[in-house]
Amino acid sequence: MRRAFVCAFLLLLALTTPSAWARDPITPLSDIHRGLDCTALTVIHGTDISSFDVQVLDVVADTDGTGPRILVHVSGPAVDGTGLAEGFSGSPVYCPDANGAIGNAGAISATVGQYGEDVGLVTPIEQMLNLPVTPPSGTVRLPRLLRAARPIASPLVLSGLSPSLGDLMEQTALTHGRALIATPAGPLGTFAPQPLVPGASMAVALSTGAVAAGAIGTVTYRDGNVVYGFGHPLEGAGRRSLPLQDAYVFAVIDNPVDAGNTTSYKLAAPGHTVGTLTNDALTGVVGTVGAPPRTVPLTVRVKDLDTGVFVQQRTDIADEIDLGNPDGQSALSGIASLAVAQAITSAFGGAPAQETGRLCLTAHLRELSKPLRFCDRHVVEGVSLGAQAPASLALPMASDVSDALDVFANARFRALHVTQVDATVRMERGATLATILGADMARPVVRPGQRVRVALRVRVLRGPLRTLRFALRIPHGIAPGPHLLRLVGTPAEGAGGLGSGALSILSDLFGGSDSGPPPAAQSMAQAVAGYREAASFDGVRASLGGQVWPAYLNPQARLDGRASLLVIVAPPSRHRHHAPPRAIGRILAARG
Numbered sequence: 001m002r003r004a005f006v007c008a009f010l011l012l013l014a015l016t017t018p019s020a021w022a023r024d025p026i027t028p029l030s031d032i033h034r035g036l037d038c039t040a041l042t043v044i045h046g047t048d049i050s051s052f053d054v055q056v057l058d059v060v061a062d063t064d065g066t067g068p069r070i071l072v073h074v075s076g077p078a079v080d081g082t083g084l085a086e087g088f089s090g091s092p093v094y095c096p097d098a099n100g101a102i103g104n105a106g107a108i109s110a111t112v113g114q115y116g117e118d119v120g121l122v123t124p125i126e127q128m129l130n131l132p133v134t135p136p137s138g139t140v141r142l143p144r145l146l147r148a149a150r151p152i153a154s155p156l157v158l159s160g161l162s163p164s165l166g167d168l169m170e171q172t173a174l175t176h177g178r179a180l181i182a183t184p185a186g187p188l189g190t191f192a193p194q195p196l197v198p199g200a201s202m203a204v205a206l207s208t209g210a211v212a213a214g215a216i217g218t219v220t221y222r223d224g225n226v227v228y229g230f231g232h233p234l235e236g237a238g239r240r241s242l243p244l245q246d247a248y249v250f251a252v253i254d255n256p257v258d259a260g261n262t263t264s265y266k267l268a269a270p271g272h273t274v275g276t277l278t279n280d281a282l283t284g285v286v287g288t289v290g291a292p293p294r295t296v297p298l299t300v301r302v303k304d305l306d307t308g309v310f311v312q313q314r315t316d317i318a319d320e321i322d323l324g325n326p327d328g329q330s331a332l333s334g335i336a337s338l339a340v341a342q343a344i345t346s347a348f349g350g351a352p353a354q355e356t357g358r359l360c361l362t363a364h365l366r367e368l369s370k371p372l373r374f375c376d377r378h379v380v381e382g383v384s385l386g387a388q389a390p391a392s393l394a395l396p397m398a399s400d401v402s403d404a405l406d407v408f409a410n411a412r413f414r415a416l417h418v419t420q421v422d423a424t425v426r427m428e429r430g431a432t433l434a435t436i437l438g439a440d441m442a443r444p445v446v447r448p449g450q451r452v453r454v455a456l457r458v459r460v461l462r463g464p465l466r467t468l469r470f471a472l473r474i475p476h477g478i479a480p481g482p483h484l485l486r487l488v489g490t491p492a493e494g495a496g497g498l499g500s501g502a503l504s505i506l507s508d509l510f511g512g513s514d515s516g517p518p519p520a521a522q523s524m525a526q527a528v529a530g531y532r533e534a535a536s537f538d539g540v541r542a543s544l545g546g547q548v549w550p551a552y553l554n555p556q557a558r559l560d561g562r563a564s565l566l567v568i569v570a571p572p573s574r575h576r577h578h579a580p581p582r583a584i585g586r587i588l589a590a591r592g
Helices: 002-014 143-148 163-175 332-347 392-411 499-509 524-533
Strands: 037-045 048-061 067-073 093-097 104-112 119-124 157-159 179-184 201-208 212-223 227-228 238-252 265-279 286-288 295-304 311-320 354-365 373-382 419-431 432-440 450-459 463-472 481-490 540-544 545-554 558-569 587-589
Touching: 037 212, 037 238, 048 093, 048 119, 067 104, 093 212, 093 238, 104 212, 157 265, 163 179, 163 499, 179 265, 201 265, 201 332, 212 238, 212 265, 212 332, 238 286, 238 311, 295 332, 311 332, 311 499, 332 354, 332 392, 332 419, 354 392, 354 587, 373 392, 373 481, 373 524, 392 419, 392 499, 392 524, 450 558, 463 545
Parallel strands: 157 179, 295 419, 432 558
Antiparallel strands: 037 048, 037 093, 048 067, 067 119, 093 104, 104 119, 157 212, 201 212, 201 238, 201 311, 212 227, 227 286, 238 265, 265 286, 295 311, 354 373, 354 419, 432 450, 450 463, 481 540, 481 558, 540 545, 558 587
């Protein structure tokens, strides 16, 4: 009878009108003791809050100042099949105090590795509220247990990805020891915004919209418009400015063995933005219900030139540049690259062996009067990866987006505020490719700084022979005399390399790139140049006398293959030299 009364009281408490929410009563740690019967709240399906039983096993403490924790055993239909799953972190535990009054005692925050995951640790509510903590006199010192405890992690949840891209991201994350879950984009239809009350699901977002990314846990405590959750840090980064959201739980996926990166977890998707996360503390996260934080809008437009399919998606990405990017990296480049990959995959609806596409990326900065823009082309030629893989163009183009936007995040001379990003992609099946077979010049004698006419003989892929003519600039600083002029095209990209592309996105999202930090711009001119240099040049490069430079870009097709010419570099003077026979300038080597 008493248990039923407690459950009814807690459920009524959880449904109280948020606008009239008052500070919850608490049960101090000094009143917690072995054998105490308590009740916890969480969501196991949809948005309805469920309860389960909690029995206190002991109050334990470390010896290094970590702080006491409540060791508990959980039971009941909500947890019997799954144990304490990822997403349960923050679930409030209500216990009677010394006078029998029910109060919030803290948040479920960790497990201890027991089979079934039905034994866990509770972070005392005083620690989450930054109040003085008075442990009971019977506190047990179990430092080894606390060090072995594992926080009920809040893995990065990506919502809105196609199955092929979502599976690739999950598998890559698993291989590299990262916790990531790809989920559907919310339930069919919509669900109403939910009040963030104790026991409700909450999400802390890096992005919202077409591609939503964030971590999902449970609300622990509510004091007016201030919300506490998780019972452990998100990243322990301190001040934050991230969207605070409600969430929808599809199901709790059962895996009570808890082996490595495989554990039970809530399959859930973030929902509506209802406020701002402001603090990422060691004992939990804190936010306020109300105004949302500043975000950067990203719009991706993709056109399939073969089928006419047009996809337009908008994603709003968290912007913490004014806080110095507390977690060490900007969310902008990682989420933007993922959103571009998703839109391309969605529009193509498969992964043909040969693909050609053009990406144009425009970034608006508060510090510049005009937006920055670049366009580049990608040509993929390889073996079809099947319908279970994302489009082959997706990850190479995503990499260009990441490289370009990273320039702003890593600038050292000042904080650069990106206010809007637009990506436009036009793509088609087949490789628009031609191969250089040879080259010729009218005169083999050249001078530094001179522009000379070059004719390239090329074979269009499975098509006719053609001659392409362009003016080649001879750079200064080349020693007089005979030299071999090499003209080298850009090979088509392979359809493989999906794993490395996905790993690059993960590095943007989590940090820790193996290649080290990119060069940091020390001026606006360097930032502008770095952004434009992110474009992939797929034209013909020339090399002469130890110098290499972009020589020619054909707008209709990428050119691969190579050719070489023997040229005579005349000294930079007005004195004329007799020209050698034209035959010297004939092709010495064709495609190699």
